[in-house]
Amino acid sequence: AAEAACENCLSSLVRLGMAPFHVALVDGNHEGDYVARELRALAPLLADGAVLIMDDVNGAWDEIATLFTSLDQFGFEAGATDGRVGLAIYRGSNATADAAHPKTTRGKTTVVHLPQ
Numbered sequence: 280a281a282e283a284a285c286e287n288c289l290s291s292l293v294r295l296g297m298a299p300f301h302v303a304l305v306d307g308n309h310e311g312d313y314v315a316r317e318l319r320a321l322a323p324l325l326a327d328g329a330v331l332i333m334d335d336v337n338g339a340w341d342e343i344a345t346l347f348t349s350l351d352q353f354g355f356e357a358g359a360t361d362g363r364v365g366l367a368i369y370r371g372s373n374a375t376a377d378a379a380h381p382k383t384t385r386g387k388t389t390v391v392h393l394p395q
Contacts, residue, residue, distance in 0.1 A: 289320035299326035306334035311342030318346075318353040322369070329369040331355055336365035 292298065303321055308314060325331075336347040337360075347365045350357045355367040 289317065289324060293320075293323055298324040299329070300324050301326050301329045302332070303329060304332045304334070306332075309335060309340045309343055311346050314343060314346055315353075318350075318355075322354055322371070325369040325371065327369060327371045331367040331369060333365045333367065335363060336360055337363045 303325060305314060305317060305321070308317070321331075331350075333343070333347055335343050338344055347357055347360070347367075350367050354371050355369050358366045358368060360366070
């Protein structure tokens with residue numbers, strides 16, 4: 280019964296071989312520690328370059344806003360936000376290498392320049 284609990288859904292998907300996913304939506308719990316655990320469990324399910332959509336990254340939920348600005352610790356590169364919903368890209372094992380690529384910001388859009 281414990282493996283059926285909602286807290287264990289992500290680890291169950293890993294065991295079932297349901298990965299990799301290319302899009303993930305994180306919405307619901309507003310406790311930073313809980314969402315951090317969720318992101319750690321989510322990472323093995325994602326393909327490199329997968330898009331993460333996070334809700335409530337604005338100041339209404341301080342812990343979530345802080346977590347969104349430090350997504351690199353989970354292998355994500357935070358990108359655009361409309362003030363409530365934030366987008367990030369999963370870099371996985373390439374997170375360190377991708378950090379070396381120059382970036383430019385145009386308004387709310389970040390462009391990553393990759394070598395030819």
